[in-house]
Amino acid sequence: MRIFFIILLFFSFKVFAAQDIYQFDSIQKQQRFDALTSQLRCLVCQNQNIAESNAALAIDLRKQVYEKIQKGENDQSIVNYLVERYGDFILYRPPFNGLTLALWLGPFLFLIAGLSYLFYYLRQSKMRE
Amino acid sequence: MKFIKYFFPFILFLALMVLLLRGLSLHPSEVPSPFINKPAPSFQLPSLFDRNKMTSNQDFIGHVTLLNVWATWCVVCAEEHSVLSEIAKNSNVVLIGLNYKDSQAEAIKWLKKRGNPYHIIGVDQTGNSAIDWGVYGTPETFLIDKKGYIRYKQIGPISPQTWEQKLKPMVEKLQKEE
Numbered sequence: 125m126r127i128f129f130i131i132l133l134f135f136s137f138k139v140f141a142a143q144d145i146y147q148f149d150s151i152q153k154q155q156r157f158d159a160l161t162s163q164l165r166c167l168v169c170q171n172q173n174i175a176e177s178n179a180a181l182a183i184d185l186r187k188q189v190y191e192k193i194q195k196g197e198n199d200q201s202i203v204n205y206l207v208e209r210y211g212d213f214i215l216y217r218p219p220f221n222g223l224t225l226a227l228w229l230g231p232f233l234f235l236i237a238g239l240s241y242l243f244y245y246l247r248q249s250k251m252r253e
Numbered sequence: 254m255k256f257i258k259y260f261f262p263f264i265l266f267l268a269l270m271v272l273l274l275r276g277l278s279l280h281p282s283e284v285p286s287p288f289i290n291k292p293a294p295s296f297q298l299p300s301l302f303d304r305n306k307m308t309s310n311q312d313f314i315g316h317v318t319l320l321n322v323w324a325t326w327c328v329v330c331a332e333e334h335s336v337l338s339e340i341a342k343n344s345n346v347v348l349i350g351l352n353y354k355d356s357q358a359e360a361i362k363w364l365k366k367r368g369n370p371y372h373i374i375g376v377d378q379t380g381n382s383a384i385d386w387g388v389y390g391t392p393e394t395f396l397i398d399k400k401g402y403i404r405y406k407q408i409g410p411i412s413p414q415t416w417e418q419k420l421k422p423m424v425e426k427l428q429k430e431e
Contacts, residue, residue, distance in 0.1 A: 168390060180354070184384060185384065209384065211285060213284045
């Protein structure tokens with residue numbers, strides 16, 4: 125009996141967390157559902173995706189995604205449906221556009237600025253030698 | 254030149270402080286609605302007090318509307334209710350309710366007890382219409398113009414201050430529009 129409980133400790137229960145009873149007729153649909161729900165932000169608990177969250181809204185959104193996949197909608201149209209209603213904020217990977225320009229390019233600008241300063245500094249100290 | 258060299262880190266530090274200070278006053282939990290200045294999403298829901306009657310986008314046409322998403326299980330909604338009652342009494346803006354994932358019997362009891370500030374109430378038992386509207390919590394209130402366009406979204410309860418300082422001036426401005 126003790127061994128049974130020790131063995132139990134080796135199982136991760138994270139795998140079973142926040143699972144619904146959604147049944148798909150194909151493995152592709154199941155995979156699309158998993159991929160989509162893990163890319164979408166739960167708006168109530170913002171640092172969780174809707175696959176992991178058990179907030180009421182996340183459950184409803186999972187249902188919406190499930191129904192749309194079952195209806196045969198493609199991924200892009202499902203994502204568009206949600207972005208039209210909740211904005212880009214629902215996406216964990218924000219699209220590249222005018223508003224997110226600084227977000228995407230900012231790190232590279234900082235990298236360039238840092239590197240140029242480093243080169244400048246090294247050249248200065250070399251010249252002094 | 255020397256001045257710049259010594260003060261550059263300090264200036265950088267100040268810039269960072271300004272950035273972080275600004276971050277303190279942001280409200281990341283308020284997700285801006287992409288519907289602003291767009292037609293309200295179409296919906297059709299049975300009315301709370303008369304299941305045979307429907308409430309839909311037609312109810313927005315010709316007057317300025319506040320569409321308020323509420324539920325009896327929403328604690329802040331009870332607080333907001335008294336503000337809505339005041340608005341219904343003192344302003345000619347049309348209040349439309351969207352009863353979100355609630356028990357119909359509870360909702361009727363709730364309004365009987367506190368008074369009904371709404372012109373009509375749509376019942377959204379599944380929460381599907383609310384998702385169509387981009388609702389992610391209660392209470393939320395949409396300000397809708399005479400043509401049925403969403404002009405502003407209030408996330409969280411309307412306090413007497415938000416009404417007086419923000420919503421009321423907007424309502425009055427929209428009422429002057431054709």
